[in-house]
Amino acid sequence: MKSQQQEGWNVPASRVARDTHNPIRSIVENLNLNPNPDKPMIALSIGDPTVFGNLSPPTEVINALCESVESLKYNGYAPSVGYEEARQAVAEYSSVGNLEITAKDVILCSGCSCSLDLCITVLANPGQNILVPRPGFSIYRTLAEGLGVQVKYYDLLPEKQWEADLAQLEEAIDTRTAAIIVNNPSNPCGSVYSREHLSAIVEIAEQNRVPIIADEIYEHFVFKGHEFVPLALLSKNVPILSCSGLTKRFLVPGWRMGWIIIHDKNSVFEKEIRSGLQRLSQRIIGSNTIVQGALPVILSTTPQDFFESTVQHVEKNAKLAFAALKPIDGLTPVMPQGAMYMMVGLDLAKFSLFPTEIQFVEQLVTEESVFCLPGKCFDYPGYMRLVLTVPTEIMIEACNRIGQFCERHLHLPLEVEAQMNS
């Protein structure tokens, strides 16, 4: 028997490949970005805290990695879920409050993205759906749609510090709902949920018997006066897969070290999910062993003041940016409580040149060389997201430029602008 194509070659991509999209990438690639040559570019768009050079991992972490390399002990294959000692270290690191996590509850992955991939893959079949926050991080959609799993949104409410619309969340659950994704602290909102709000979410999951995937990659990354509460701490019966990693808190996104923690007090995941995750981890045989070898030292010796100084820096920038943008007519910044981002609402009725936030951010690049991600990247038009990890003087400069830009364009009737451009 012969294959279909006798004439010429035609090799189509699979459905999975076609349906795997990173919306941020496609939106950004279609933007017209022509920075003003007279002003140095300020990219407030990239969620990589290391790119500006002001934030780096602590010496302890770098040294731990060097020692791991030089020990020559971590060149071979690890079990696909990770070395026992490395998983044990994550278990200890994550056992806050009365959470009792053991090494067997931990699966090391190639970054938190891979953790999320495994969690969504193990829980949801094509045709089922998962509930994701809006605005929310785009990888949930990238992963789910690639698998043929539908994404249903629940809204986060800017006027309530981005708490979830609980009624809508519950309403969105249907017979085909495989999981609820909760992202706390949040990208892009920078919100940090209270114990009460998290409990309310867990309660809805419990009532409806829907497991939760908790994306806690920004765990502990919270500003003064706020508290990070691991979702699992509040769950009596809801089984939770919590995803985190070194990426953000230790400032090493490129190292690709993430993990899943299986919280399953009542052994709901014992029957199929735990072993399913283990089997899925064999597809790519786990994460880099050199980083695994260093994990026990990294997680136990990184000094508290390293974490604090990073968060303080981001908090300082958040306050500065909020103070600078708040008075600007047409902008509604929402003060974050943690993570590395701030969402800013645009009153587009006041900027008549820009039909959507897309044109606003494009023109902001053209005139001011300041690039913020349009809300559309997070399925949330009418907003833009600012990254807060930049050096403070750049943060200030960016806000000044945004201010001047807004002043120039406030209420500017279309005709005038057209004349200016011609």
Place this chain on the structure above:
Amino acid sequence: MKSQQQEGWNVPASRVARDTHNPIRSIVENLNLNPNPDKPMIALSIGDPTVFGNLSPPTEVINALCESVESLKYNGYAPSVGYEEARQAVAEYSSVGNLEITAKDVILCSGCSCSLDLCITVLANPGQNILVPRPGFSIYRTLAEGLGVQVKYYDLLPEKQWEADLAQLEEAIDTRTAAIIVNNPSNPCGSVYSREHLSAIVEIAEQNRVPIIADEIYEHFVFKGHEFVPLALLSKNVPILSCSGLTKRFLVPGWRMGWIIIHDKNSVFEKEIRSGLQRLSQRIIGSNTIVQGALPVILSTTPQDFFESTVQHVEKNAKLAFAALKPIDGLTPVMPQGAMYMMVGLDLAKFSLFPTEIQFVEQLVTEESVFCLPGKCFDYPGYMRLVLTVPTEIMIEACNRIGQFCERHLHLPLEVEAQMNS
């Protein structure tokens, strides 16, 4: 609306998770392995050249990694296909003969397993099939079946140095065949194909318009007198995805550095496959950046005599083992030409105690503490696979024990054995 389960919790695993199996793991876990306490264990089962401590990566590679860590330049996110310079380094390393590979033809992945995962995922839809060698490495099946892609076998012929049965290969191609996987040099066979044989395979792919996935993770790992020919060198029109990495040749399986090279002279993959692979790489955002940062140095400075000494060691063991096992009644070792393995045929008619090779390898552990993988792990009953990377004295000791074991069990009638065991 509420979810299905009002009473209690029942969270089933997805189809993908259920269908993702590592046959080696399930076979090995079901073996009765009770080593003889009087003899130290010799595990000739694990395809990890670093476990015995006699083979380690070269100093140049270790130093390159340390420098990459200390430079502090590789902590941030890389593009999900990898840094340009790292891909450029792979392109140069792989541009042998008249192959002209550029950085844009290279996608870095988290190990060769991840490369294979992306290649199979991009080419095959559920319901389609891929052709894989038998005996063959089990990950093809793990990956394909997880995706709902069927595996069809083409046999490798031990009497022809494990060349593919070409007639059967062609016969196996049908209208739903998405790709042919060719593994050269081979795990578990240790075979290294000639230019002619590879050309014959390419010719079949060409006639039938089926793309090839070339698993070349053992590239250059060939014994004296043999030559590694990249499959792509022989293809005029067949588009080929070649998978390789640092894993075997540089003795760093745990580092998880693999890559795909897109060979596509006639731009068959231009329309969908290239961009599909790029999009799929965004699911887990690529491989460890520290290793990526070191790749240019690793690939350009590792001395030739490091590679040669590893291969010489394996070749020496191969010759020793072959010479030791060849004369043993009931065994048919097939001399390998490269890679790290040797397949040994068992004439089970002569070992009446053992209905299949499974019982043979189990009892070999019980009596002699020597563990070889049963052929079933490679879909090839009646054989066992020996790993050849062990220290030479252990290789010799293992062969001696195998010899004594075979002598003891040759033709042994069942009744006598039963008496012995009672």
